[in-house]
Amino acid sequence: MRNVSRCGVVMLSVILSAGLASPAAAKEPSSEPEHVGVLDAAVESLTGDVYAEPSRWRPLSLGTLFTEGWDQAWASPTRGSGGAPRQGWIGAANGVFYRLGLAAYSYAHDVGDNGDEHAGTLTLYTPFSRRFELRHDIPFVVNNKGSGNSYHTNVGDFSIAPRVILSESQDFTQSFG
Template sequence: MRSRQTTCTRLATGLFLAASMLGLAAPSAAQTSSPPSDGILGAMAKSLTGDVYGDPSAWRELSLRDFFSEGWDRAWVSPPPGGGGAPRQGWLNSFDGVFYRLGVATYGYAHDFLENGHQHSGTVQFYLPLNQRFEFRVDLPVVSNRGATGADYETNFGDLQIVGRFLLSESRDVTQSLNVAFRAPTGSTDNVNGVAAITPTYEFWTNWWKGLVIRAGAGFFVPYGHQSIDEVGVRAAFIANLAVGYYFTPHTAVPFGDLVFYLSANLGQTIDGPSTNTVSLTPGFRTHLGGNWYFLGAVEVPVTTAKGFDYQVLGALMKVF
């Protein structure tokens, strides 16, 4: 138990040191001139409703060194492709790393959920940038299952989640972000929801060579409250993700534009109570259908003895606006 906790701590420390080195390196390529301020409210309005895609030259590199002084009063602008030419996009069941302005609806089917039937889930998410340094994400879930011991299927709203996302640094090749997810116990314990938790994560995205994209991150899932811990039975855990993908087509090759295939690995290791380790692999894809509509698909497969389901099929429809 202690050795696993030590390993988790060392991994988290290593990621933090790597983040610091990457972030402090960004100023070497940063622009020397500063664009005019949009003001706090102006930056919010332009970020949410303005044309953030029409003028790529408006994008500016941001450094970790200038985190508190740069970007808070300027509108977010969609960043350019990475050094290899790959777009900054999100994938199912992987950490984000970068900012977006979009909405996505995801359906999930988990086979043999908790060895008591199957689970059907749906989640609507919105990514809403307010300036170059901050955006928030809202997750609105619905879930249907029989829980761990129930005899009948229960369909209810799941746990609402609001995520504050801070852009630590961004260059052409690398983006880093700090994310803090606040989970509210709005769901039902009958569905193994009703959990209150805070989940801070560090995430990054990279593209140096052709269509190859690597994204990863690590953090901690920290539940709190009697219902979360004593009734639902969740435990604090160290979590980590590593995803690698390759883009094969240009954006304009609809309905197979920006076609990417990837593999995402997720790790969870409890850090209190009985030691439980979970690892899953998720092969997936994403394609541009046209008009900034995207279709995403993936299959998550647990590869450890401890698992909540045999496999989970995911499908999503996304609109970038």
């Protein structure tokens, strides 16, 4: 009798699991991200939850540079095939897109026997689609000695660099800019 009741519980569990799993199976992601238009892609890329669904990320090929990714919202890339996160290093060339802000500060003592130097920068990465991103470099303080042997504090030159992903796979990205 005990075996019969255990089999009944197992069968009931399987049936309930299948019933609960079927709505999720219906929401299975398509093989290509949704085409939402250039403006909607920019809004979703800048404000949407890009980390909630890693399955939204898809590879991009060089052959579809002019036809794919421009009207699709950016999604954070998945981990590489070895399990490592797709990320860059501060101060190095960036291989992937981000939606990120980085603040950096540096101090150097007695630079060239001409006193101390301070520098602060803010870098903002703003993806507008799967293919296009702007990088904003904002040096908000530069302090060092000038020619009159007195310290000068200034704001550096604000720069904007457009970046385009040429191709992207799980382990490799080619970008321009």
